[in-house]
Amino acid sequence: MDKYSQLLINNASKLDAITDACGEITKLATVIVEENSKVATIALLKKISEVVDNQKYKIEVKHAARMVNSSLIEFYGYSTIQGICKPTSEVDEDTRTLQDLLDELNALVGLEKVKNKVQDLIIYQKVQSMRREKNLHSVKNTLHLAFTGNPGTGKTTVARIVGRIYKQIGLLSKGHFVEVSRTDLIAGYQGQTALKVKKVIEQAKGGVLFIDEAYSITENDQSDSYGRECLTELTKALEDYREDLVVIVAGYTEPMNKFFESNPGLKSRFNTFIEFEDYSVNELDKILISTCKNNDYTLDNEVKEKIHLYFELQTASKDETFANGRLVRNLYDDLVMNHARRVINITDPVYEELSTITAEDFSFMIDEIEGS
Known part of the structure; x- marks a missing residue:
C-alpha cells in the first residue's frame, strides 16, 4: 500500500x-x-x-x-x-516474496494457533502441488476457510496475507482481496440478489472473497428469502470456482457455529476452521507498544504500568463483544490526541516531549483504574 x-x-x-x-x-x-x-x-x-x-x-x-x-x-x-x-496492462504491484509474507504473518502479535494452522495449510498445499507435477494422486480439497472469534483479533489481516501466500505458491492467479458484508451481497428486491452475488464473485475470482459476519446473511432465515437466495448463489460459486477462488467467512464463534449447523451444504464446502482467540494482557501491551513505535511515539514506564492495569480490567470484565486490537487502536488514538493537547502548551518542545506519552496523557482512565 x-x-x-x-x-x-x-x-x-x-x-x-x-x-x-x-x-x-x-x-x-x-x-x-x-x-x-x-x-x-x-x-x-x-x-x-x-x-x-x-x-x-x-x-x-x-x-x-x-x-x-x-x-x-x-x-x-x-x-x-x-x-x-502506468502501462495499460495491469501489473501486480505486490513484490513481496513467500518468505516476506510468512515473516509478516509471524510478526503479528500472538495468534500462535492461527499461525501454525496457516503454516500447515501452506505445507499441505505445496506438497499436493509437487505431487501433481510428478503425476501422483493428490486431493483437491477446497481452499475455503472459516475464521471464528471476537472482533479485533486479526481475522481480516490474516485473510489478506493468506490470499497473497496462495498467489505465491500458485493456488490463486491474482491473490487480490475483496471484503464484503450482507449489504454488499443482498439486494432490496426479489431476483436481484443473485445478480449482486454473481458480480461480487466475478470481482473476487483469482483472489480472496472475505465475508465478515457471514451469519448475518441468514440470521432471519425463516422469513428472509433474500438471504436464502444469496446463500444458494454463494454455495454454487464455492463449488464452481473452487480452482481459483478462496472464500473466507468470518464472525463471532457462536453465531458462526449456528450458521454452519443450519446449512450443512454450505459447511461441506469448507475444509478448514480456524478459531482466533482473544489477546492476553501482555499481547495487548505489545500491540500498543508496537503501534507507538511505528508512529514514532514511546510510552514512559509509569504510563506503561497504568495501561497494563487498564488492560487487566478490560480483559477481566470482557464479554463476547470484547474489542481486542480495536481496543488498543482506540486507546492509541486517545493517547495521541491527549498528548497533542498537552504538548501544544509547551513553548518550543524538545524531541522527547514531542515523542513521549506520559501518565498525564492517560489521565482520562486513571481514576477508573485506581477506583477499582
Whole structure:
C-alpha cells in the first residue's frame, strides 16, 4: 500500500475513533483505496461535511475531519498520476516474496494457533502441488476457510496475507482481496440478489472473497428469502470456482457455529476452521507498544504500568463483544490526541516531549483504574 493510501486510512481511523463512527469512516476510506469507489468517496465527503458543520464537535475533531479531506485529495492526486504513468496492462504491484509474507504473518502479535494452522495449510498445499507435477494422486480439497472469534483479533489481516501466500505458491492467479458484508451481497428486491452475488464473485475470482459476519446473511432465515437466495448463489460459486477462488467467512464463534449447523451444504464446502482467540494482557501491551513505535511515539514506564492495569480490567470484565486490537487502536488514538493537547502548551518542545506519552496523557482512565 502506498503512503497516500495509508495516510487516508490512518486519518479516517482517527476521525472514526473520536466521533464514535463505529468503523464506518474507516470502511469508506478502505473501499476508496481498494476500489476507487465514487459512491464511497461521496459518502466520505458527506461525513466530513457533517463533522465540520456540526457545532457539537470541538475544534480538534473538526481538524481531524479536515485532515481526512486533505489526505483524500492527496490520494486521488497520486492515483491519477499513477494512472497516467502506468502501462495499460495491469501489473501486480505486490513484490513481496513467500518468505516476506510468512515473516509478516509471524510478526503479528500472538495468534500462535492461527499461525501454525496457516503454516500447515501452506505445507499441505505445496506438497499436493509437487505431487501433481510428478503425476501422483493428490486431493483437491477446497481452499475455503472459516475464521471464528471476537472482533479485533486479526481475522481480516490474516485473510489478506493468506490470499497473497496462495498467489505465491500458485493456488490463486491474482491473490487480490475483496471484503464484503450482507449489504454488499443482498439486494432490496426479489431476483436481484443473485445478480449482486454473481458480480461480487466475478470481482473476487483469482483472489480472496472475505465475508465478515457471514451469519448475518441468514440470521432471519425463516422469513428472509433474500438471504436464502444469496446463500444458494454463494454455495454454487464455492463449488464452481473452487480452482481459483478462496472464500473466507468470518464472525463471532457462536453465531458462526449456528450458521454452519443450519446449512450443512454450505459447511461441506469448507475444509478448514480456524478459531482466533482473544489477546492476553501482555499481547495487548505489545500491540500498543508496537503501534507507538511505528508512529514514532514511546510510552514512559509509569504510563506503561497504568495501561497494563487498564488492560487487566478490560480483559477481566470482557464479554463476547470484547474489542481486542480495536481496543488498543482506540486507546492509541486517545493517547495521541491527549498528548497533542498537552504538548501544544509547551513553548518550543524538545524531541522527547514531542515523542513521549506520559501518565498525564492517560489521565482520562486513571481514576477508573485506581477506583477499582
